[in-house]
Amino acid sequence: METFIWIGLGALVLGSYLCLYRIGRGPTAPDRTVAIDILGVILVGFCALLSILTGKGFYMTMAIAWALLSFIGTLALAKFLEGKSLDE
C-alpha cells in the first residue's frame, strides 16, 4: 500500500508539472487562471494521499482550507478578467 501511495504522489507531481507548463506558457490570462485553479484542486488530492501515508489527520484539514482559499482566489481573478471591481 505504501508503494502505491508513493506512485500516486509521483503521478500528482507529474500533473502539477503539466499545470506549471500551462501557467508559464499560456497565451492569455484566462489560461493561466484555469491552470492555477486546477493546480489547487490537484494539491487537495495530494494532501489526501499525504494524510494516508503519514496517518496524520491535519493534512485533511489543510486540504479543506486549501480548497476554499483556492476557490476564493479563482473567483477574484475571474471578476478581474471580466473587468469589474471586486465589490460589485
Place this chain on the structure above:
Amino acid sequence: MNETIGAVLIAIGLLFDLFGCIGLVRMPDIYTRLQAATKCVTVGTCFILVGTAVYAALGPMGVKALVCMSFVLITSPTAAHAIARGAYKAGVPLDESSVVDAYAEAADADLGASKGDN
C-alpha cells in the same frame, strides 16, 4: 478489504487527474482546456477523497475527507463557470476549428427581441 477498495478508488482518481492535466496541455483554446481540465480533475480529486474516506474506514480523517469532497464538488464548477464568463467578456477568441458560438447567438437573439419590442 477496506484497503483494497480504497486503493482501487484512488487509482481511478489518479487516472482522471492525469487525463485532465494532459487535456490542459493539449487542447487548442481556453474553452476546451477549461472543459477538459475542470471536469476531469474535479471527478479525479473526488474519487481520491472518497478512496481516502473508505481507506480510513470513516474515522475522523474519513469524515473530513467527505466534507472536503463536498466542498470541491460545489466550488470547482462554480469557479470554472466564472472563468469561462470572464474569458468571454475579456474577448478571448475561440479556436478556428470551433463550429458554433452559442453564447453570441443567444446574445444576438436577446438584442433582436428587445429591438422588436421597441
